[in-house]
Structure formats: C-alpha cells, structure tokens
Amino acid sequence: MNTFARSSYISIKDIAKAAGVSHATVSRALQSSSLVKPETAQRIREIAQRFGYRPNFVGRSLATQRTQTIGVVVNAIADPIVAEMVSGVEAVARAHDYSVYLANCHADPETEMRVVQSFHERRVDGILVAASRVGALYEPIAAQMRTPIILINNQHPSSYKYSVNINSIPGSREAVGHLVALGHRDIAYIGDRFGYQTDLDRFSGYRQALELAGIAAREEWIVHGDGKLEGGTLAMRKLLDLPALPSAVFCYNDMTAIGALRVIHEHSLRVPQDISLAGFDDLFLASYTEPPLTTVRQPKHEMGRMATEILLRILAGEDSDARTEVKGELIVRASTAPPRA
Amino acid sequence: MNTFARSSYISIKDIAKAAGVSHATVSRALQSSSLVKPETAQRIREIAQRFGYRPNFVGRSLATQRTQTIGVVVNAIADPIVAEMVSGVEAVARAHDYSVYLANCHADPETEMRVVQSFHERRVDGILVAASRVGALYEPIAAQMRTPIILINNQHPSSYKYSVNINSIPGSREAVGHLVALGHRDIAYIGDRFGYQTDLDRFSGYRQALELAGIAAREEWIVHGDGKLEGGTLAMRKLLDLPALPSAVFCYNDMTAIGALRVIHEHSLRVPQDISLAGFDDLFLASYTEPPLTTVRQPKHEMGRMATEILLRILAGEDSDARTEVKGELIVRASTAPPRA
DNA sequence: ATGAAAGCGCTAACAG
DNA sequence: CTGTTAGCGCTTTCAT
Numbered sequence: 001m002n003t004f005a006r007s008s009y010i011s012i013k014d015i016a017k018a019a020g021v022s023h024a025t026v027s028r029a030l031q032s033s034s035l036v037k038p039e040t041a042q043r044i045r046e047i048a049q050r051f052g053y054r055p056n057f058v059g060r061s062l063a064t065q066r067t068q069t070i071g072v073v074v075n076a077i078a079d080p081i082v083a084e085m086v087s088g089v090e091a092v093a094r095a096h097d098y099s100v101y102l103a104n105c106h107a108d109p110e111t112e113m114r115v116v117q118s119f120h121e122r123r124v125d126g127i128l129v130a131a132s133r134v135g136a137l138y139e140p141i142a143a144q145m146r147t148p149i150i151l152i153n154n155q156h157p158s159s160y161k162y163s164v165n166i167n168s169i170p171g172s173r174e175a176v177g178h179l180v181a182l183g184h185r186d187i188a189y190i191g192d193r194f195g196y197q198t199d200l201d202r203f204s205g206y207r208q209a210l211e212l213a214g215i216a217a218r219e220e221w222i223v224h225g226d227g228k229l230e231g232g233t234l235a236m237r238k239l240l241d242l243p244a245l246p247s248a249v250f251c252y253n254d255m256t257a258i259g260a261l262r263v264i265h266e267h268s269l270r271v272p273q274d275i276s277l278a279g280f281d282d283l284f285l286a287s288y289t290e291p292p293l294t295t296v297r298q299p300k301h302e303m304g305r306m307a308t309e310i311l312l313r314i315l316a317g318e319d320s321d322a323r324t325e326v327k328g329e330l331i332v333r334a335s336t337a338p339p340r341a
Numbered sequence: 342m343n344t345f346a347r348s349s350y351i352s353i354k355d356i357a358k359a360a361g362v363s364h365a366t367v368s369r370a371l372q373s374s375s376l377v378k379p380e381t382a383q384r385i386r387e388i389a390q391r392f393g394y395r396p397n398f399v400g401r402s403l404a405t406q407r408t409q410t411i412g413v414v415v416n417a418i419a420d421p422i423v424a425e426m427v428s429g430v431e432a433v434a435r436a437h438d439y440s441v442y443l444a445n446c447h448a449d450p451e452t453e454m455r456v457v458q459s460f461h462e463r464r465v466d467g468i469l470v471a472a473s474r475v476g477a478l479y480e481p482i483a484a485q486m487r488t489p490i491i492l493i494n495n496q497h498p499s500s501y502k503y504s505v506n507i508n509s510i511p512g513s514r515e516a517v518g519h520l521v522a523l524g525h526r527d528i529a530y531i532g533d534r535f536g537y538q539t540d541l542d543r544f545s546g547y548r549q550a551l552e553l554a555g556i557a558a559r560e561e562w563i564v565h566g567d568g569k570l571e572g573g574t575l576a577m578r579k580l581l582d583l584p585a586l587p588s589a590v591f592c593y594n595d596m597t598a599i600g601a602l603r604v605i606h607e608h609s610l611r612v613p614q615d616i617s618l619a620g621f622d623d624l625f626l627a628s629y630t631e632p633p634l635t636t637v638r639q640p641k642h643e644m645g646r647m648a649t650e651i652l653l654r655i656l657a658g659e660d661s662d663a664r665t666e667v668k669g670e671l672i673v674r675a676s677t678a679p680p681r682a
Numbered sequence: 683a684t685g686a687a688a689g690c691g692c693t694a695a696c697a698g
Numbered sequence: 699c700t701g702t703t704a705g706c707g708c709t710t711t712c713a714t
Contacts, residue, residue, distance in 0.1 A: 099460075
C-alpha cells in the first residue's frame with residue numbers, strides 16, 4: 001500500500017456544513033451565481049479556500065452531461081506533422097477550458113474506430129481524427145453517439161461533413177509548375193502508398209502540371225515510397241537504376257524527399273546541379289537540409305486550430321457544414337534549379 | 342441548434358427494464374461478475390448489444406473513484422523528444438486501458454502547476470510531467486491531492502521521489518572523451534540556457550572529460566544557446582568570431598548541433614575536416630544531417646514507457662521509491678574525426 | 683443468484 | 699436569496 005490510497009476529498013457538503021448553508025448554496029457560490037448574497041458567497045469562497053477545496057469534475061460532468069473534453073486520434077504521435085497539429089488543437093482547447101485526450105491508432109482503421117468508441121464511452125464532447133482511414137463512414141456513428149467528429153486531412157475517398165483538409169492539388173501543381181518553369185521536362189514523382197487521398201491529390205497536381213506544359217508522363221518515373229524517409233530512399237534508388245534519369249523529382253512529402261536526397265548524395269550526384277528535388281509539407285526540418293528543400297508549406301498548426309474551432313462552434317450549438325479547405329504555399333529554396341544543358 | 346444536442350443515452354436502467362431484472366444485475370452482468378447466473382448474464386449482454394448500449398465512464402468513475410486516466414504535461418508538444426516520450430506513455434497507457442490527457446505548459450512553472458491542478462480536478466489517477474520546472478516541490482502537492490506524480494527528466498535542481506531521468510554525465514563525458522581520443526584538445530561547449538538540470542549535467546560531463554585528459558577548460562569556448570536550432574546558430578557564430586577557433590564542438594543537444602552545423606557550413610568550413618561536431622539526444626534527424634551527427638542516444642520512448650509503468654505500479658498499490666536512471670549511449674557517426682595536423 | 687438501497691459529487695428545478 | 703429534492707449512471711454493500 002502507498003500514500004495514494006483513495007479516501008474521500010473535501011466536497012461541497014463539507015464546506016456547506018462549515019458555512020452553515022446548504023450544499024446547493026455552496027455550488028452556486030462557487031459558480032459565482034448571482035443568486036447568492038455577495039457576503040455569503042464571499043464567506044463560502046473563503047472557507048473553500050481555507051479547506052483547500054478542489055471541485056470534482058467527474059461529479060459535475062455527470063450532472064451537466066458535459067465533460068469539457070475532446071478526444072484526438074492520430075496515426076503516430078511522434079510524426080512531426082501530427083505533433084504540430086495536436087499542438088494547435090491543444091492550444092485552442094485549453095484556451096476554452098477543454099482538456100484533450102490523445103490516442104494513437106497507427107493508421108489502422110479498426111483501431112481508429114475502437115479509439116473513437118473509447119472516447120465516446122468517456123463521454124468526450126467531441127472528437128478530432130487526423131488522417132482518418134474511415135472518413136464519411138463516421139456520419140452514422142457520430143449521429144448515433146450524438147458526438148461531433150471532425151476530420152483533419154481525411155484519407156478516405158469520401159467527403160465528410162465536418163472536415164479541415166489541405167487541398168494538395170494546387171500546391172503540387174504549383175511545385176511541379178515551378179520545376180517546369182525552370183526548364184525541366186523529365187520530372188519524376190515519388191508517391192506514398194496507394195489509395196491514400198493526399199497522395200492521389202498530389203499525384204493529380206503533378207499530372208496536371210505536366211499536361212499544362214504538354215509533357216507526357218512516363219510510367220517508369222512514377223514510383224512509390226511509404227511517406228517516410230526509408231520509403232524515399234528505396235524509391236529514389238529505383239529511379240537511379242533506370243537507364244534514363246529524370247532531371248527533377250517531386251516527392252509526396254518532405255520525409256520522402258529527405259530520403260531521396262540522401263540516396264542522391266550517396267550516388268555522388270548533387271542537388272540541385274544534377275537533380276532538382278521538391279517536397280511537400282514544409283517540415284521544420286526542410287529548411288535545414290543540405291541544400292534547403294523547395295517544398296509546399298502545409299499549415300499544420302492552423303489546421304489543428306481550425307478543426308478545434310469548428311468543433312467548439314458545433315458544441316456551442318451552431319450547425320453548418322464545415323468542409324474547410326486550406327491550400328499549400330510553394331516555398332522555393334535551394335534544392336531546385338534549372339537542369340543542366 | 343444541431344444534431345448533437347444532448348439527450349439521454351441508453352443506460353443500464355433501460356436494459357434492466359427490457360431484461361426484467363434490476364439495474365444492479367445488469368451492472369454485474371456487464372462486468373462479467375460471477376455473481377450472476379450465466380444464462381441471465383448472456384441474455385443481458387445480448388439485449389445490451391441489441392440496444393447499442395455503451396457504458397458511461399463518467400458514472401462509473403464517480404462510483405469507483407477512479408477515472409482510468411493519466412495526465413501528461415509537457416513543455417512543447419511538437420518537440421521531437423517530447424513527442425517520442427508521449428508516444429511511449431500512450432502506448433503503455435492504452436495497453437492497460439488508461440486514457441491520456443495531454444497538455445502543454447510552455448516551460449513555464451506556473452502554467453505547469455496550473456495544468457497539474459486542472460488534471461487533479463478531473464481526478465486523473467496519476468500525472469506525468471516531462472522536464473518539470475517544479476521538481477521536488479511536487480511532493481507536498483501530490484500528497485495533498487493524493488495523486489501520484491512522476492517526473493521525466495526533472496529540470497529542477499532537486500531530487501524527486503518518483504522520477505525517470507537520464508543521467509547525462511557519463512554520456513557527455515564519453516562523447517567528449519571520444520573527441521579527446523581522436524586527438525582534440527581545443528573543444529568548445531555550446532550549452533542550453535542557464536540553470537536547467539540537463540544542461541548542468543552535460544556541462545559537467547564535458548568538464549570531467551577535459552580534466553581526465555588534463556586539458557584546461559577555456560572560458561571563451563563555453564557559450565550558450567537555447568536548446569533550439571536558432572540558439573545553436575547564434576552560439577556557433579560567437580565561437581567562429583573568436584581569434585582562436587576550437588577544433589571540436591560538443592553541443593548540449595542535437596538541435597543545437599544542427600544549428601551549429603549550419604553556421605559552420607555558411608562559413609565554408611567543413612565538418613569534420615575543419616571542425617568536429619557532436620550532439621546529444623539522437624533525434625531521428627541526427628542520422629540524416631550532412632554529415633550524420635555523432636551524438637549520445639537518449640532513450641525517449643523507453644523513458645515514457647518506464648515512467649508510465651512506475652505510475653501504474655503505484656496505482657496498483659505498490660510503494661517504493663523509484664528514482665530510475667537511464668544512460669545515454671554514444672553513437673559515433675561521421676561528424677567527428679581527428680583534428681587537422 | 684438477485685433486488686433494494688445507498689452513495690459517489692455535483693447541478694438545477696422548484697418552492698419558499 | 700436559500701433550502702429541499704431529485705437526479706446524472708454507475709458500483710457496491712446488505713438482505714434475501
């Protein structure tokens with residue numbers, strides 16, 4: 001046994017007794033209700049203070065049917081994009097006196113739904129899911145739980161009522177357009193795994209940019225990594241094994257690009273002199289690679305913030321579809337340059 | 342108004358009525374208590390299933406005086422070290438059916454304590470604080486709240502009963518010893534801000550290694566950043582402005598080292614040919630800098646895991662001081678080499 | 683094996 | 699302005 005055994009804490013009843021009032025009056029006084037005589041309220045507050053009273057939110061939650069809590073489910077807590085988003089979520093949540101539950105689902109749709117269920121059992125007021133693999137399938141679930149669910153970067157090919165997504169198409173079109181403008185015509189794409197929505201979008205932007213420039217896409221220059229550094233290295237190796245090398249590579253994301261960069265260096269090729277390289281996301285990291293990476297900035301923190309604000313608005317009783325879309329901003333750095341003549 | 346208005350959910354009473362039993366029996370059946378006839382239990386579970394019953398943890402928490410929740414307070418969610426630790430925490434928490442609250446305190450001791458208070462009001466079963474600025478001052482607080490608090494990398498110069506800390510001294514001594522072994526005698530140190538415990542320890546390891554080698558420390562080669570990349574750049578600039586340059590630099594952490602690396606490159610100096618560089622932490626990133634960084638590995642994920650296990654053990658009623666200490670492991674990569682002759 | 687009843691800490695409707 | 703009462707959903711004696 002240790003010193004943390006549960007015994008009962010001081011409750012409003014205790015301070016009611018001490019103040020010679022009913023516990024209801026104490027409750028009112030502590031909520032600064034105008035229904036209680038200022039002097040009484042003051043006295044009660046002093047006693048509470050003296051007793052070291054700390055309200056019990058569990059009791060309150062049971063009475064009010066609200067927990068002032070939101071649940072956030074993510075694919076990988078340590079992923080820098082995710083961490084930034086969560087940071088945005090936490091900031092606005094705390095500013096509004098909400099606490100946030102954080103849980104990992106490892107990109108597994110079943111786990112994702114299990115976590116959502118567990119949040120519901122804890123009666124969170126609302127749920128945020130980043131990079132959901134479930135998407136619009138949540139609509140009936142959310143309705144049944146009577147708990148709003150907001151998606152951030154929905155990865156399921158479905159349009160969900162409440163979501164904050166980055167529209168990657170213009171961003172990647174712009175990035176590839178930038179390569180074209182530099183004079184590149186041999187541009188490869190390293191994607192994520194098949195089927196994820198953002199990968200499809202970024203690939204689509206890539207194709208649009210090529211089409212716009214009247215360049216035919218070449219099958220062998222479209223390869224796939226896994227969205228992580230390792231996948232980028234593997235994919236880039238595949239590219240470098242080809243008889244005909246591209247002069248530029250647009251990557252699904254910065255992590256992929258960093259992996260590719262490494263492999264390019266291993267082959268004693270230089271960026272951007274031999275190969276231009278562009279990514280997507282603008283990780284903190286991207287400005288500190290050698291050379292700094294041209295990329296498309298994804299407003300991670302803001303997206304977390306926005307999603308939380310939408311949720312709070314819904315909880316406040318407003319109802320409006322909120323399919324918010326943000327765009328990426330092209331950031332040109334030193335990893336892209338005109339191709340060699 | 343929207344569709345998420347609260348009305349009441351199905352409770353054990355509803356299913357009790359439907360099953361023609363008391364709600365106590367339902368409660369028992371749902372907990373698979375042996376006190377209820379198997380057939381009855383089965384029938385109840387089926388009805389619950391059919392009704393789509395979801396237990397309400399708020400009610401349960403009020404009755405059991407436990408929330409199966411732990412609170413985690415960190416300095417910066419998006420800090421890669423923090424994110425890794427939280428990831429370790431979440432993994433073991435979830436494996437034991439605990440949920441985790443995550444909150445940011447921005448390295449401010451007052452906010453840190455406010456968050457701890459707010460966790461207590463929500464009656465979390467236990468609290469984890471990473472890089473606490475409050476340290477042993479929690480002892481009375483935790484006792485009064487009757488809620489265990491575990492510290493991870495306590496930054497307050499005090500020894501706290503329950504903590505998981507990295508002992509940075511041997512690690513940094515080894516890192517600097519490695520530089521000495523390579524033949525360096527002119528070794529600088531870029532620290533964090535003054536007064537943080539880990540900085541003091543790492544500096545101490547640096548000094549010990551120099552002493553061991555009979556090298557006198559030089560004041561002007563001891564400079565301070567802020568633990569972040571920017572601080573590393575500023576500090577390194579200061580170093581490069583000196584009339585006599587060190588041949589090696591040991592940095593408080595990897596982020597500082599990455600900042601330093603950048604400035605060294607800006608000055609057209611090469612690592613490790615002109616200057617050797619070592620960091621601390623072994624961020625994911627550290628193996629992907631140019632050149633890959635020699636550093637001391639901090640077992641971030643494990644530390645989160647260990648702290649949570651200690652907490653769970655305390656919650657299970659065991660009591661034992663648990664000042665766990667982990668050590669860093671020197672990882673030699675390409676950023677360190679013998680000095681030029 | 684089951685039910686009745688009390689209680690966890692709080693809010694809120696109602697009565698005065 | 700304040701007290702009484704009921705109730706939020708659940709667990710847990712105590713009877714039977």
